[in-house]
Amino acid sequence: MNLITIKHNDVEIAVIRSSETLITDVQSALDLIATVSYETGCDRIVLPKASLSEEFFDLKTRLAGEILQKFVNYRVKAAVVGDFSGYTSKSLRDFIYESNHGKDLFFVAEEEEAIAKLAAL
Template identity: 55%
Template sequence: MKIELLKEKNVDIALVSSDEKVIVDTQSALDLAMTVKYETGTNKIIMDKRNISDEFFILSSGMAGEILQKFINYHIKIAIYGDYSGYTSKPLKDFIYESNKGKDVFFVSTLDEAVDMLTR
């Protein structure tokens, strides 16, 4: 896993990248958040959706809700970028839509959009 610190509009953002899944369960998500906070001092994370377990995007698994609740409790803001067009689940589409209206969790198509969401 690689953590790169971006500075955009005077805001520090951690760009997390990896050749493998980084978030596979709640504990790995918390480990990521704390590692980012410790190594970069920021609470803003951007990552590619390919680095997140597919189970996260199956809302009935409860994984997304549990992880995102932990992130909110620890004041972690995250923007996850990637292609969401392959998902047909209406609850997931609604979840993404509602998340994007908030201020803590964003699901966007590109890295640039992710940066924009975390620097508003």
């Protein structure tokens, strides 16, 4: 995992660049939150879509909701960068839509958009 910190509008944001799956369950999400906090001190994280297991995008597993709750509980904001157009589930599309209109988790196509959204909070 390559972890860098950038500053945008005086806000420090951790950017993860990795092609490996980093979040497979709630514990791995907590581990990632702790690692980012310890190594960077940031409470805003940009994640590539590949860092989330495909189970996250199957809402029947409840994994997305459980992980989102951990991010909220620990006051960590995150943006997931990738192409989500391949998912046909209406429930998932609704989840992404609602997340993008909230203040905790965003799903965007480009890293620059993720940084701008997280810096604006």
